[in-house]
Structures are given as C-alpha cells and as structure tokens.
Amino acid sequence: MTLTGDLDGAARRRRPRRVVLLVALTATLSLLCCAGGTAAFFLDGLSNDDQALSTYGCGAGGPLPANGDMPSLSGYSAAQLRNASTIINVGAELKVPPKGWVIAVATAMQESSLTNHGYLGARNDHDSLGLFQQRPSQGWGSPKQVQDPAYASRKFYEKLVKVRGWERMSLTDAAQRVQRSAFPDAYAKHEPDAAQIVNLLADGAARAAGANAALACAAMGEVAASGWTAPVKAGLVSGFRTASRPDHQGVDLGAARGDDILAAAAGTVIVSRCDNDPFPPFRCDRDGSPSTPGCGWYVDIKHADEVITRYCHMLYRPKVQVGQTVAAGQPIGIVGTSGHSSGPHLHFEVHLNGDRGSSGATNPMAWMREKGAPLGTGT
Known part of the structure; x- marks a missing residue:
C-alpha cells in the first residue's frame, strides 16, 4: 500500500538521482514528507479553508429544551433525540461539564440505542430497564423510576461524578466505572456520534472544555468534550493540499x-x-534534509470510528509502542526535524475509514475545528 506523499513537483525535481531511486523502491513503505524549513513553509501558502478559521459554538447557547421540537439527524428518530436531549439537559442542570454529557449519551447509545426500554422478556439482561439499562435489583431505583429518562440520567451522573478523575479518563473507562458492563470496550465506538448529537442539541457543547459557567472551545492542553485536543501549540505554516503542494x-x-x-x-x-530504517544512510538519529526521504520518526494512532492520526519528524524514537493504548493529550514524542524536513515542526495528518493512504486523508484544520480543538492557534 502506498502511503501519504507530500512533496511538490519542484522538490521532487531537486532530489538527487540516488534519492529518487530509493523512493521509487520504497513507495509502499516510505512516507514522503515536508520539504523546506519554516521560512519555506510560508512560501507554500495556505488553502482557503485553512485561512478561513470559522467560529463555532462551544455550548454557550445552552441545550435545546427536551420538550421542544427536535432537529433532524440521519439515523435517529425524534424520540431518540428527545431522550438524548433529556440526558444533556439533566447534565446541564447538575452542572456536569459537557464531557459528561458525551459520556452519558454514548452510554445510552450502547445500552439502549437511546430508546427507553421497558421489560424485554427473554431479551432482557436480568432486570435491566430504561435508557441506561439500570437494574432495580442493584439499587438504581424502582422499575418505574429507572424508566423515567430524567431520573435515569440523574442517577448516571451522580455515579459518574463520584469516579475519581473521570474528567481525564477515556470515555469507555469512565462509562465502564459507572455501568460495570460485561462489554467494557463497547462504549468507545459511540463517542463520535455522541459528540455529534451533543453538538446538535447543545450549541456545539462537545467542542467545549471547562466548567458549565464558562464554556469555551478547548485551549492547548485542554481536551474538548469530544475527546480531542491539539497535538502542539504552534502556528500553521503549511496547509493541506495547497495549490503549490497538492500532494501535501x-x-x-x-x-x-x-x-x-x-x-x-x-x-x-x-x-x-x-x-x-531499512535504507541507510537515511536514518532518523540525525536531522533530516530536503533530500532525505520519508517522515522520519513517526507515529500513527487509530481512534474510534476508524479515524487515524499521524505525527511526523520526531526528534527521537517515539515515547509509545505499537499496541499501546494512549489517552488524549498524552505525550507521544518530541518535535524534531528527522526525515524529509529542513526545520523543526510537526507534520500532522488525519485519515478516515481506516485508510492510511492519500485517499483517506482529510483536512486536519477542518477536522480539528469541528472537534473543538483548532490547530494553528499558538505561536
């Protein structure tokens, strides 16, 4: 499989013949990355989308009332969205930060598909009932109570906020600490849709970080309620698939x-x-150059919903290993200039549908803005 390349034509023409041959031989292995130092990056220009940094709501407008008209969302009925709205409104009333709303909605998606189930007969898991499939026999309340969406939501939040450090946990870990499910990893796959629902019903609150009293999009070092954070605090110096670098x-x-x-x-x-590594003298234990092929020291991380992020040109061997689970905001490496680079920077990619190649790449600027963790906001 050919992975991402981002050299422009002029850079390809400048490379020595030996490098061209090496890259041709390693097309299915190497990541061709960023030519030029910081000064050269500015000459490459930015795409229109990179320059038009739209302003998104981050929850300040508050959630829609649960008894009002529901907006439409493909794949969800009005009844399901009304239940989600109830979950969100209860969280807001309890002053639980929006990350808790996303966790609660994702949990209800896994447990009941946002449907307020009564007794399901042989399909029932013991005496589980309601949006969160809470069990009266386990102290969650009476059968009538746990089938009240507002009551069930309140009980979920009451247990969630008692979990030490829940705000810093992954969604699936926090949900599991409350639910004690037989399938503890099942919640993670619902995080993207849960964040989308919270954004739809609560003025973009899944992009927010911090307490309800002062909702704002996540700053560097903060993780948005969506579960995303900026990988570095740094200005944007070269954009995604610009006119001068269409393969970036x-x-x-x-x-x-x-x-x-x-x-x-x-x-x-x-x-x-x-x-x-397989093709000396182009190693990663030294600074790269415009004639050095590849991404240098780099990491790919696979997230929920088959999303992959890539981090290139690290200074040293990455701090993480294949198979390791990482949390949002966890240090994974150090900025450097290994590989095809003439100055320190982070080359950052986002890929969809589990496709690590160019056909799966999407604009990281738009993606991260939508998640409430915009890039290029630092200097």
Missing part, C-alpha cells in the same frame, strides 16, 4: 525543537518507527 496530505505546525507532541485523541498506536 497533512498540515505543518511550526512547533519548536524539543516541544512535546500530544496524542490528539484516545486510541491505539498502530505504527511507531523510523520511516527510513
């Missing part, structure tokens, strides 16, 4: 040598290596 499958962020690189969301490391 990510964005370059002008972080300084030695800065921490953070995991943009919780997930599992699927790649952690030097892109050029």
